[in-house]
Amino acid sequence: MVVELISVGTELLLGNIVNTNAQFLAEKCASLGLSMYHQVTVGDNRERLAEDINTALQRADIIILTGGLGPTEDDITKEVCAEVMGFKLVEDPHTRERIETYFKDGIYPVITENNWKQALIPEGCKVLDNHNGTAPGLILEKAGKAAILLPGPFNELKPLFLDAVSPYLQELQPEVIRSQMIKICGHGESQVADQIKDLIAAQTNPTIAPYAKTAEVHLRVTARAADDETAKSLIKPVVKEIKNRFGDDIYTTKEEETLEMAVVRLLKKYELTVTTAESCTGGLIAGRLVNVSGASEVFREGFVTYSNKAKRKILDVSKGTLKKYGAVSEQTAKEMATGGVFATDADVCIAVTGIAGPSTEGDKPVGLVYIACYMKDKVKVEEYHFKGNRDKIREQAVVKSLDLLRRSILTNYRG
Incomplete structure (x- = not known):
């Protein structure tokens, strides 16, 4: 079964926002065994959108359209799709009631006239209740083809797809x-x-x-x-x-589990607490950990010691070490990890120091990063030479730090 994706919105063409919807939908459709040969991005233009819908319906069994379901005049996806497929728009009492409730219980209690536009649906279509916004999802079926219309905001699209669209697509599959x-x-x-x-x-x-x-x-x-x-x-x-x-x-081996979730799971399993001591990553490691629900059970404290003074004052890195080896060194990383444990009485500390660029530090190149993990009175230090720009280097350092923490737990605590 072939599916085609049409992303609607001039802001996508201008690069004002990143099209995270396309990445998410492509991956989910692939996991459902659907073939996707084309993805189209089109602006808020009736003629071009109609042309793209017609083309997609000729070469795909299912088309998924995202965006353009809002209350304003440039939100035209529903109207154009209904016209192309020969559906009349009618008001849906159920959707109107949901819109009323949404505004009544929300932070903006005033309903403007244009909001009722979202209560209009193609006659006879399937309505998918959107529990995170006012625009419902819609499924239009005709002549063996289906058009699935989803709201543009990712925090609305994702749960709607997982809860309603994915089961619908699974039912269409013969296998x-x-x-x-x-x-x-x-x-x-x-x-x-x-x-x-x-x-x-x-x-x-x-x-x-x-x-x-x-x-x-x-x-x-x-x-x-x-x-x-x-x-x-x-x-x-x-x-x-x-x-x-x-x-x-x-x-x-879990679809939804991230690296930081796996780390927090291990920390909880072995009843360990962790502290982070960061220089070049500027708190990104701590941020990834505290994004995990329940991290408060294991996360003790996070230090951002960007300057040498902070490394000395907060983590007790010796002045001699900094003078002899520099802030970016195996020795400094080791003392940062040790200092983090003793400053917070945590079981574990992961520390990172490096040169993210764009400038070098003496004879030390951009991308040089040292990551240290203190655990059971021992410190393991790893040296990396990352490639890429400043953001890429820092991102790689975060992943490697979390992975060193994970592997250290497995080495020291697994039976």
């Missing part, structure tokens, strides 16, 4: 599609591909699809079968073989 995600740290995309090239060469069903992330590689193993149990049985041996090859470099 069951099941996927298993494997997330790996410590290897680049080419290294991972090389280690599983025999599996990829021999694949038929299930298939293995690699996705490169910053300092991570994700593998999606997908199987098609007549039923869910058969699909699971096809996936299981492939996942087992990949686990055998990568071992502890795999931090999760």
